[in-house]
Amino acid sequence: MLCGVTAGAWLGAAEAPTKLVTLGLSPVVISLSMVIGVFLARWTIPALIQGTSYVAADLRQAPHLIVWAVLAGCLWAVANTLTIFAVRDVGLSIAFPLWNSNSLLGIIWGIVFFRELRGADRRRWLGVIGGALLMFVGGTALAAASAAQVPAKDAMRGVAAALAAGALWGTMYIPYRKAYLTGMSPLSFITFFTVGELGMMTALALTYSGGATELWSQLSGAKHVLFWLLAGGFVWVVGDLFQQYAVKYAGITRGIPLSNTNQLWGLLWGILVFGELRGASQSVLAQVIGGSLVMAIGAGLIALSSVSGTEHARWEEAAADEAGRYGVDPEYTRARIAGEDAGSRRRRTWIDWAVVTVATAVIVRFALVARSPQIALNTGWAIALVMATLAMLALAASSLWRTTRFN
């Protein structure tokens, strides 16, 4: 549950760089740059925490998960590109709740495919379904609050993009859950996830930019802000990592709605740092505050509906089916679901240090040519939000390390 809430804070912060779309950068260039940042982070963090040998050991146990991870990465890349179109056409405040409908879809997949909530008592069913619906209602109120400020011509396209992104992200949790029921470590899964992500995003960028030369020219033209987009991708990875742990240990039905509190964080960034809704009427502000409170109550209800022993037994049945279907060692699956190492050893080799060095060099290279984006922001609030987000990271990471050693 703590991982889910922390994921919300980091995923919300990662959306802030998408505001750069207002500077006239192409959505695919923004998305590709973020994905490059994601790629760097997704190889660096596992290399630092576990070592690539641990990832390789995971892969030997369940090689079929490469396909699932690459597929999930493709879903993510298309969804992320759609969100940038959505932000451009309807703004962050409206797009966020629409694509966050992914949690409702995720809950459906969790119940239908992975026996989540089976064996749970009525109070837990009500907590999860009621909480998710409250979050959706709150999100819709937030959307309605600022809908009047958007030109009608772009609204339909933006809404379609945001809803499609929600469907893609909601479905992306099928590969996630499949991997974690089998026992794979989230740190190993994301390493291959990112291959699909970067491959799909490169293909999209080449297609929609009009070829490699044009894409290169756009990237070169945007080199002064690329660092901020890379940083956004890096921040997103931290949030996503906690989301993955939340899905692993709390299931889709709890983990995803909790991480969707990122909408509240996105709203805080939008209003406090970027001055969105400035000059809005009292009724619009009341709607925003009301919608946010309803969302927070929904998240609270879900957080209180923890997994019962009976429900956990059903998860184990689903995990055993999964292991049986793909011929994975049942002992590996059992140990990993319990957060144990299952015989794999963590050690870092020169490969890990080479990965970390190259990634750091790329980020430093972009940082050296970066300029502050010409966008109005409130520095005081930005610092306050960054501090709060870092505090949540420290709390969740130390708790996760104590209980699972990041398994």
Added chain:
Amino acid sequence: MRDVREQNTGSWLGLVLRDAQFWVPVGVLVAGLLVLRWIS
């Protein structure tokens, strides 16, 4: 040894392709690409 590995690879790939759950994300991905083409 190599033959065995290739056989195993073919085997788990076949299992993935025969898994009905696999085609749900594939279908959604195709639909997402179509929406992207429409809006861009």
